[in-house]
Amino acid sequence: MELNSKKLESTSRLIYYSISIILCLFLILLSGRIIDDLDTATTRPEVEQFLDNTYLSKLHTKIAPLDKEIETLSNKSSTLEKTISIAKENYTNEKQSFDNWVQARKTLGSPDKDQEVVARAKKLDEFYQVEQAWRTQRQTLQTKIDEDRNKTQIFQEQIDKEHQKAETLYQEELKHYDLLVFLIRLLFVAPILALGIFFFIRYRKHKFWPLFFGFTLFSLYAFFFGLVPYLPSYGGYVRYIVGILLSAGLGYYAIKSIGQYIEKKQAELKVSTQERAKNVQTSVAEKALENHYCPSCGKDFIIKKWEFPIKNIDTEAYKLVTDYCRHCGLQLFRKCDKCGTKNFAHLPFCSACGAKPTVEKVKE
Ligand SMILES: [Zn+2]
Numbered sequence: 563m564e565l566n567s568k569k570l571e572s573t574s575r576l577i578y579y580s581i582s583i584i585l586c587l588f589l590i591l592l593s594g595r596i597i598d599d600l601d602t603a604t605t606r607p608e609v610e611q612f613l614d615n616t617y618l619s620k621l622h623t624k625i626a627p628l629d630k631e632i633e634t635l636s637n638k639s640s641t642l643e644k645t646i647s648i649a650k651e652n653y654t655n656e657k658q659s660f661d662n663w664v665q666a667r668k669t670l671g672s673p674d675k676d677q678e679v680v681a682r683a684k685k686l687d688e689f690y691q692v693e694q695a696w697r698t699q700r701q702t703l704q705t706k707i708d709e710d711r712n713k714t715q716i717f718q719e720q721i722d723k724e725h726q727k728a729e730t731l732y733q734e735e736l737k738h739y740d741l742l743v744f745l746i747r748l749l750f751v752a753p754i755l756a757l758g759i760f761f762f763i764r765y766r767k768h769k770f771w772p773l774f775f776g777f778t779l780f781s782l783y784a785f786f787f788g789l790v791p792y793l794p795s796y797g798g799y800v801r802y803i804v805g806i807l808l809s810a811g812l813g814y815y816a817i818k819s820i821g822q823y824i825e826k827k828q829a830e831l832k833v834s835t836q837e838r839a840k841n842v843q844t845s846v847a848e849k850a851l852e853n854h855y856c857p858s859c860g861k862d863f864i865i866k867k868w869e870f871p872i873k874n875i876d877t878e879a880y881k882l883v884t885d886y887c888r889h890c891g892l893q894l895f896r897k898c899d900k901c902g903t904k905n906f907a908h909l910p911f912c913s914a915c916g917a918k919p920t921v922e923k924v925k926e
């Protein structure tokens with residue numbers, strides 16, 4: 563007894579695809595876990611690995627006292643700066659006082675006291691000398707600071723160079739590391755993809771096809787999407803090339819199958835109508851009747867209005883159809899052997915009396 567009511571068919575299809583998708587999801591989650599674990603097999607390089615630490619610490623020990631000296635000198639310099647500004651203020655005050663004094667003397671008109679003028683000018687000059695002396699001292703300090711800074715800079719440049727060198731080596735190593743990680747993952751994912759393709763080709767029509775199909779879906783996901791975040795720069799090539807090979811292969815396979823199917827159908831049409839009638843399966847017959855096409859050649863058997871009048875019209879309903887296919891000669895409608903009611907010839911029972919038709923069917 564064959565069960566193929568429409569509802570059952572659509573429900574079971576839904577269940578089958580759900581099974582495939584659920585299986586696929588869990589496989590994806592599991593594979594993600596496995597891929598993460600695979601990473602522990604390799605250690606990611608660090609920049610620090612490539613630094614010459616003894617060399618660097620030597621440089622740093624050279625820089626440290628210089629930095630300290632610069633700091634001390636800078637502190638001294640800023641103290642000096644304050645002293646200078648005081649000295650400058652003293653000089654300015656003194657000069658102001660001197661100017662005023664000279665002015666007063668001019669007004670009073672006693673230029674005979676030149677000796678005193680000289681003395682006061684000398685004193686003013688001393689103030690100026692003090693300021694200058696501080697300035698010179700500060701200048702010396704500044705020169706020393708600059709020298710130290712230059713030395714530090716040379717060491718700093720050496721340090722930077724060492725870091726750059728390490729960075730270059732690190733980048734190089736990182737490329738190797740990425741490649742290694744990618745290859746390990748590919749080693750894991752490529753067989754999955756191969757197996758997925760194999761399952762699709764081999765077990766598409768298997769009783770447990772939803773399980774195989776779930777695996778195939780997972781394999782495609784694992785290869786084309788699961789690998790994505792781990793692809794090195796040229797990984798795109800790998801992905802696209804495999805994609806092209808896959809679509810070309812599947813395309814070739816599909817075109818070939820369609821060609822074979824058409825050939826098979828054409829060969830079938832050469833066989834006698836009785837032989838073909840035996841080979842029409844009930845499920846095919848149901849669909850053919852529902853969509854009014856011949857179950858053998860697939861062409862529409864409904865008659866258009868302009869094709870009237872036709873011969874041997876029994877009932878109103880059967881005006882629209884022909885007893886034999888006009889395209890391949892297959893019998894479509896026939897009278898029941900028992901009660902004479904006209905039925906679609908490829909269904910297992912008579913619609914009026916329930917008798918089995920005498921036409922023999924090949925075992926389905
Ligand atoms: Zn036909």
Ligand SMILES: [Zn+2]
Binds near residue numbers: 898902916917
């Ligand atoms: Zn009957």
